[in-house]
Amino acid sequence: MISSPIDEIKNKLDIVEVIGGYIKLQKAGANYRAVCPFHSEKKPSFFVSPARQIWHCFGCNSGGDIFRFVMKIEGVEFVDALRTLAQKAGVELKPMRPELRTERQRLHEICELSSQFFEKQLESKIGQEVKDYLLGRGIKKESTEKWRIGYAPDTWQGLSDFLIRKGYKKEEIQNAGLAIKNEEGRFYDRFRGRIIFPVFDLTSQIVGFGGRIFGKAKSEEEEVMKYINTPNTLLYDKGRILYGLDRAKLAIRQKDFCILVEGYTDVILANQAGFENVVSTSGTALTPYQLKILKRYSENLFTCFDMDIAGDNATKRGIDLAQMQGFNIKVVTLPEDLDPADVISKDPKEFEKTINKALSILDFYFQNTFSRAGTVGHFDKKTPEGKKEVSKILLPVIKRIPNKIEQAFWIQKLAKELEVKEENIEEELKKVRLEEERYGLEPEEVANLLQKTRKDLLEERALMLIVKNTQNLNLIEEEMLSEQKENQPCFSQKAVEILINFKKDLDFPLENLSPEALDFFNYVSLKSEIEEIDEKELLKEVTLCIKEIKSIEIKQKLGDMSKEMKRSEVEKNLPQTQKLLEKFNSYSKKLSDLEN
Numbered sequence: 001m002i003s004s005p006i007d008e009i010k011n012k013l014d015i016v017e018v019i020g021g022y023i024k025l026q027k028a029g030a031n032y033r034a035v036c037p038f039h040s041e042k043k044p045s046f047f048v049s050p051a052r053q054i055w056h057c058f059g060c061n062s063g064g065d066i067f068r069f070v071m072k073i074e075g076v077e078f079v080d081a082l083r084t085l086a087q088k089a090g091v092e093l094k095p096m097r098p099e100l101r102t103e104r105q106r107l108h109e110i111c112e113l114s115s116q117f118f119e120k121q122l123e124s125k126i127g128q129e130v131k132d133y134l135l136g137r138g139i140k141k142e143s144t145e146k147w148r149i150g151y152a153p154d155t156w157q158g159l160s161d162f163l164i165r166k167g168y169k170k171e172e173i174q175n176a177g178l179a180i181k182n183e184e185g186r187f188y189d190r191f192r193g194r195i196i197f198p199v200f201d202l203t204s205q206i207v208g209f210g211g212r213i214f215g216k217a218k219s220e221e222e223e224v225m226k227y228i229n230t231p232n233t234l235l236y237d238k239g240r241i242l243y244g245l246d247r248a249k250l251a252i253r254q255k256d257f258c259i260l261v262e263g264y265t266d267v268i269l270a271n272q273a274g275f276e277n278v279v280s281t282s283g284t285a286l287t288p289y290q291l292k293i294l295k296r297y298s299e300n301l302f303t304c305f306d307m308d309i310a311g312d313n314a315t316k317r318g319i320d321l322a323q324m325q326g327f328n329i330k331v332v333t334l335p336e337d338l339d340p341a342d343v344i345s346k347d348p349k350e351f352e353k354t355i356n357k358a359l360s361i362l363d364f365y366f367q368n369t370f371s372r373a374g375t376v377g378h379f380d381k382k383t384p385e386g387k388k389e390v391s392k393i394l395l396p397v398i399k400r401i402p403n404k405i406e407q408a409f410w411i412q413k414l415a416k417e418l419e420v421k422e423e424n425i426e427e428e429l430k431k432v433r434l435e436e437e438r439y440g441l442e443p444e445e446v447a448n449l450l451q452k453t454r455k456d457l458l459e460e461r462a463l464m465l466i467v468k469n470t471q472n473l474n475l476i477e478e479e480m481l482s483e484q485k486e487n488q489p490c491f492s493q494k495a496v497e498i499l500i501n502f503k504k505d506l507d508f509p510l511e512n513l514s515p516e517a518l519d520f521f522n523y524v525s526l527k528s529e530i531e532e533i534d535e536k537e538l539l540k541e542v543t544l545c546i547k548e549i550k551s552i553e554i555k556q557k558l559g560d561m562s563k564e565m566k567r568s569e570v571e572k573n574l575p576q577t578q579k580l581l582e583k584f585n586s587y588s589k590k591l592s593d594l595e596n
Contacts, residue, residue, distance in 0.1 A: 005091050006082070006540065010066065012089040015053045018066045022073050022250065037254070038062055038072060061591075074249055075296025076202065077461070078544055083203050107235050110168055110176040111198075111206040117162050118150025118196040118209075127151050130195055130214060137265060138345035143272045147197065147264075152211060154193030177208060177230035190228070197243075197264040199229075199236065199282070202293075204246045208236035210264055210282060229282065239287040242294070243267055243280040249297055251276035257300035259332070259355065260286075266304070266340040273348035275355075278340075286318030291325055302358050304332045304340050323361060323400045330358035362410055365397050370417065387418045391428060399432045455552045462545035547594060554591045558584065 016032055019025065025032040025048060036046035036057040045059035056063030062072065070081040086093050121127050122144075130151045134144055143149075152159065163173050170187045173179040179187045194211030201207045208230030230236050244267040252258045259278040261267060270278040281290070294301070301322055305315045322329055332354050334343055343351045359367065369390055370381060380386035394414055401407040411429070415422040561584045568577040 005086060005093055006067070008091050009082075009085050009089045010053065012091065013066060013085060014050070015055065015066050015069075016048055016050050018085070018088070019048055019055060019069055022069075036060060073253065074202075075253065075293075078541060080202060087203070104234060106168065106172055107176045107233065108205055108207075110163060110172060110178065111208070111235065113163060113166060114159060114176075114178055114209070115148055115150065115196075115198045115206050117159055118152055118191075118198075119148060121151040121153055122149075124151075124153075126153075126215075133195070133214065137341065138269055138272075139265065140272060143268050147268050148206075149268075150196040150198075151214070152189065152191035152194045152196050154215070156188045156192065159189045159191070160187055175233060177233045177236060190230075194228070199241060199243055200246045201235075201241065202246050202249070207241070208233065208238075210243075212264075238282060240289045240293075241282070242290055243282050244271065245279045245293070247271065248277050248279050252279075252294075252297040256298050257302055257330075258294055258298055259302045259304060261304045261340050263339065263341065266344075269341045269344045270351070273344050273351070275344075275348075275351070281318070285315055286322055288321060291322055291327070295325070295327070299326065300328045300330070302330045302332050302355060304334065319361070320396075320400060323397070324402065326402045329361040331361060331364040332358045333364075362397065362401075365394060366410075366413070366417070369393050381418055387420070390414075390418065391425075395425075395429055395432050399429055455549055458545045458549050458552075462542055462549070551591060551594055554587050554594070558587055558591070561587070 016025065019034075020032075023034050023037050023046075025034050026044070028047070030049075030051065032048040032050070033044045034046045034048075035041055035044045036059050038057065039060040041059050046055065046057040048055045054063060054065055055069055066085060067078060067081050070076070070084055071078060074081070074084070076084075083093065122131055131141070131144065134149065135141075139149070160170065160173055160179050163178075164170065170179060170181075174181055174187065178190055180190050181187050191209060191211040193213065193215055195214045197210040197212070198206045199208040199210060210227060210229045213226055229238060232238065243264060248258070248267075248271075255277050257277065259270070259275065261270065261278055261280050262282075263280055264282070267278050267280045279294075303319060305319070319329060334340065334354055340351060343354065381390055391414070398407060398410045398414065401410065411422055411425050415425045418425075561580055565577055565580045565584065568580060
């Protein structure tokens with residue numbers, strides 16, 4: 001008898017077919033093998049066992065079942081892998097709280113039906129004009145269908161009337177971001193007379209829409225608003241969505257870099273031309289949450305933005321955040337007044353050339369800054385005023401480099417260009433106050449921004465699971481205590497403190513937790529996700545979190561011991577080396593037992 005959705009999914013899906021959908025597998029006796037997608041190697045050390053329904057790489061020592069593979073290859077948490085595989089297997093996931101699930105589910109249904117409604121409008125007379133316009137922009141029929149582009153008729157309640165006939169309430173349509181309630185209490189469609197671009201989440205479900213004005217605007221107000229988007233809803237948050245990432249995530253991982261553009265059509269045309277690792281910020285600056293998601297797939301970003309090096313616009317601030325987080329950023333310079341869609345429509349090979357010629361963010365800033373000397377006199381590096389203006393732009397960029405060795409290189413380069421001593425550059429660098437001037441944050445806030453490790457995220461997830469079912473409290477507490485007795489703490493001290501405080505009062509509303517606790521819990525992003533987990537799966541979820549946290553701790557210890565052994569060998573301290581080796585082997589066995 002199938003006891004849970006996880007077991008049902010495993011019974012319905014074959015691991016060879018699932019993994020074979022991502023990488024090329026070759027038969028090797030009773031098993032299958034491949035080049036590991038998780039580390040660089042020439043000879044295949046990645047094996048899949050159909051009999052045991054598990055996979056293992058003998059090169060990077062990672063392995064597990066189909067859930068673990070999807071989590072690693074797509075860079076998602078367990079619940080996202082569960083949704084993905086449930087959809088493949090045709091298994092329905094039943095939530096613990098039907099009332100919340102019903103609300104979210106109905107919003108998903110409204111978004112899906114709305115998309116179908118918008119697509120259907122392309123069959124009308126004006127719909128044909130839209131299709132002709134899209135073809136004129138270079139978007140093929142196949143891409144229109146693939147990205148589910150549609151049209152919102154220029155009527156006040158066309159979509160709302162359709163959805164009401166389907167049994168949805170006006171308030172629900174408004175909650176989905178598709179209707180607006182005026183001061184008189186009347187509802188009308190948000191999108192009217194616009195080309196519609198559905199926005200998808202990581203699991204390819206429609207969560208919102210973007211609408212581009214089409215035809216002649218009826219008012220100056222509409223003419224100004226070339227694009228409008230779904231407002232933040234229970235499903236959609238523009239600061240947490242990257243358009244096209246659901247289709248691009250595998251290509252980003254495989255190519256190990258992501259191309260960032262600004263518009264829907266940029267993504268669609270790039271994808272159509274074979275550039276599958278392209279996503280869009282949809283006109284917003286990069287946010288910390290978006291950067292955290294991107295870092296699951298690659299730390300290399302290629303930006304196709306119009307970068308104003310001397311300005312303080314939202315785009316530049318987003319790139320500043322990415323640089324502070326340690327992303328390797330390159331700037332793609334396009335021909336003047338052209339966006340990626342224009343370049344690709346004209347010649348896809350030309351776009352590829354611009355990608356190949358992309359400059360690192362520091363090279364871009366240096367080149368762009370010093371090239372201004374010929375046109376803007378006060379950037380002349382030969383004059384004291386010019387040196388000061390140049391340093392005003394370049395010092396903040398250099399200060400954001402997290403790696404001190406790399407930072408030293410650019411300090412040396414700037415000193416050489418300005419013909420001053422490196423000590424002078426270093427002294428001025430100390431005076432630069434990035435946090436207060438650019439973000440209005442305290443230094444410690446920026447220092448902590450985006451610095452959560454994989455272990456931090458697992459800890460906050462495990463603690464959030466307590467909120468859903470306090471019976472898991474004892475399990476986590478036992479794990480903490482047992483690990484600490486062995487002098488190898490599983491959870492951080494901060495997590496332990498929050499757990500102890502939380503245990504004092506299990507019944508208070510989560511919203512009443514302290515700001516520090518809410519921040520640690522990442523409450524906003526995790527709450528709705530945790531609510532959807534089936535009560536029967538909670539224990540497995542907590543166990544998985546603890547297992548991964550232990551694995552991370554052991555790997556860290558193994559790394560530290562490896563360094564100690566090398567030092568001991570250099571010092572020819574054989575007793576110490578032998579002692580460390582025994583300890584290393586002991587921890588290696590613990591890791592092996594944990595992952596098998």
